[in-house]
Amino acid sequence: MMIGPVPLLLLLPILPRPASAALLARGANGEAFGEPAGAPEEDGKVLRRSRRGWMWNHFFLLEEYTGTDYQYVGKLHSDMDKEDGSVRYVLSGEGAGTLFVIDENSGDLHATKRLDREEKAYYSLRAQAVNKRTGQPLEPETEFIIKIHDINDNEPKFTKDVYTATVAEMSDVGTFVVKVNATDADDATYGNSARLVFSILQGQPYFSVEPNTGEIRTALPNMDRETREHYQVVIQAKDMAGQMGGLSGTTTVNITLTDVNDSPPRFPHSSYHLSVPESAEIGSTVGRIKANDGDVGVNAETRYSIVDGDGREAFAIATDRETQEGVITVRKHLDYESKRLYTLKVEASNTHLDRRFLHLGPFKDTAVVKVSVLDVDESPVFGRWSYIFEVQEDKPVGSTIGVVSAWDPDVADHPIRYSIDRHTDLDRLFNISSENGSIWTLQPLDREMSKWHNISVVATESSNPQQISRVPVFIKVLDINDNAPEFAMFYETFVCENVKAGQLIQTISAVDTDEPLIGHKFVFTLSAINPNFTVLDNEGNVSMQPFYF
Numbered sequence: 054m055m056i057g058p059v060p061l062l063l064l065l066p067i068l069p070r071p072a073s074a075a076l077l078a079r080g081a082n083g084e085a086f087g088e089p090a091g092a093p094e095e096d097g098k099v100l101r102r103s104r105r106g107w108m109w110n111h112f113f114l115l116e117e118y119t120g121t122d123y124q125y126v127g128k129l130h131s132d133m134d135k136e137d138g139s140v141r142y143v144l145s146g147e148g149a150g151t152l153f154v155i156d157e158n159s160g161d162l163h164a165t166k167r168l169d170r171e172e173k174a175y176y177s178l179r180a181q182a183v184n185k186r187t188g189q190p191l192e193p194e195t196e197f198i199i200k201i202h203d204i205n206d207n208e209p210k211f212t213k214d215v216y217t218a219t220v221a222e223m224s225d226v227g228t229f230v231v232k233v234n235a236t237d238a239d240d241a242t243y244g245n246s247a248r249l250v251f252s253i254l255q256g257q258p259y260f261s262v263e264p265n266t267g268e269i270r271t272a273l274p275n276m277d278r279e280t281r282e283h284y285q286v287v288i289q290a291k292d293m294a295g296q297m298g299g300l301s302g303t304t305t306v307n308i309t310l311t312d313v314n315d316s317p318p319r320f321p322h323s324s325y326h327l328s329v330p331e332s333a334e335i336g337s338t339v340g341r342i343k344a345n346d347g348d349v350g351v352n353a354e355t356r357y358s359i360v361d362g363d364g365r366e367a368f369a370i371a372t373d374r375e376t377q378e379g380v381i382t383v384r385k386h387l388d389y390e391s392k393r394l395y396t397l398k399v400e401a402s403n404t405h406l407d408r409r410f411l412h413l414g415p416f417k418d419t420a421v422v423k424v425s426v427l428d429v430d431e432s433p434v435f436g437r438w439s440y441i442f443e444v445q446e447d448k449p450v451g452s453t454i455g456v457v458s459a460w461d462p463d464v465a466d467h468p469i470r471y472s473i474d475r476h477t478d479l480d481r482l483f484n485i486s487s488e489n490g491s492i493w494t495l496q497p498l499d500r501e502m503s504k505w506h507n508i509s510v511v512a513t514e515s516s517n518p519q520q521i522s523r524v525p526v527f528i529k530v531l532d533i534n535d536n537a538p539e540f541a542m543f544y545e546t547f548v549c550e551n552v553k554a555g556q557l558i559q560t561i562s563a564v565d566t567d568e569p570l571i572g573h574k575f576v577f578t579l580s581a582i583n584p585n586f587t588v589l590d591n592e593g594n595v596s597m598q599p600f601y602f
């Protein structure tokens with residue numbers, strides 16, 4: 054139920070005027086404001102003084118009027134009005150004739166529309182009393198104000214519909230989180246319509262709010278992010294100082310606990326079993342293990358190391374920075390036939406520590422990792438990287454010139470079969486025993502045709518033809534003296550008829566394709582005795598032929 058307006062009229066005296074004119078204001082409650090014309094009698098005499106005119110300062114009008122009739126504001130009245138119908142009241146100024154109307158005969162002032170203080174708080178108007186017949190003013194124009202009186206018609210509004218805030222886990226009780234702000238469009242200078250009180254509707258017992266400031270603080274000790282990370286808090290702002298009947302508004306505050314390093318890394322298992330083939334390359338991955346850490350970000354960064362075990366030389370471990378896993382890799386070549394099982398003691402430790410929570414440690418953990426080496430069907434292995442055999446060129450066909458040997462390195466030790474890669478022996482000069490690897494000649498060898506023969510011997514695992522190995526075999530053909538000397542060229546010698554005895558007429562030389570190619574010693578003789586010529590042997594590969602008479 055709306056209470057009718059009660060004007061709180063401030064009356065300010067003005068200078069005395071002739072008793073002929075004074076404009077009075079009468080509020081909506083019927084009270085007249087002004088000074089009486091005379092004073093009480095004193096000693097039987099009536100004291101007379103000149104009548105003073107009064108001007109009003111304010112009318113007060115409640116906003117949001119809901120009645121069907123015009124809202125009564127107050128009454129204007131001039132003491133020049135004898136109430137004989139000769140006076141007309143005129144209104145001007147803000148809203149005159151539209152928002153505010155005056156009964157020109159009675160001076161009653163009304164508001165024609167519902168007014169909103171939040172839209173406009175006051176209106177400045179002017180009033181004057183004039184003579185209806187002559188239109189002349191009966192007194193000067195006077196200004197007054199109609200102030201719209203506030204009612205509690207606006208609920209508090211928060212500056213944000215949703216707030217987002219963070220606070221570190223394990224914070225002390227009373228740690229500041231965030232401050233929420235709300236405003237109320239009602240008049241803060243009048244009553245409690247805009248006096249706000251904050252309260253928490255959702256989020257207890259974890260958080261609290263200061264009633265007067267809107268500051269949200271932690272209310273529960275040792276809140277653990279690993280247990281719960283996100284909280285939704287609902288804050289209410291209520292006007293009328295929180296009293297019953299006040300209007301309210303709410304906002305949501307999403308609070309996230311930020312991480313601190315309060316959780317040590319822990320392996321979910323005390324031991325792990327991995328396997329790797331013996332053929333694994335150096336640097337290849339054996340497997341991954343991970344120590345779980347409830348923290349996130351840098352607080353969950355973990356360093357892995359091998360601290361003990363017989364596999365420290367054979368394996369290494371490093372941290373995958375993306376997944377925080379320990380990656381175990383091969384450090385050296387593995388051999389199933391030599392060692393089949395390795396044991397590693399792996400340690401996981403945090404790289405960033407928080408001194409406040411060291412008492413929750415130790416911030417490291419260990420686990421045992423057993424690595425089994427798996428057997429792989431390996432290729433045959435030759436006893437040498439290469440073979441060099443020597444054979445004399447006069448050896449009969451079928452003579453053995455050497456033996457190659459290979460074996461299966463696997464535990465099964467399957468038999469090996471040998472063959473010659475015919476792409477390396479296109480002339481089919483050699484053959485090999487598929488059983489024992491002995492090599493013999495298929496054709497006569499001639500050192501003067503080829504001193505070296507390079508062939509490739511293939512060893513194949515009998516149970517798996519895909520497993521093969523190759524080894525180069527270099528065969529050197531040794532020389533025998535199976536070639537006669539030959540003259541270096543055809544000689545045709547001419548001699549003058551008057552040549553002197555003992556004069557050199559020709560030098561001859563010989564070559565031999567047998568070894569050595571340089572340094573042969575030849576003996577030169579005449580194949581037929583001729584008394585006219587003789588040969589001088591210089592014990593080299595050159596002979597001089599002198600002429601005698």
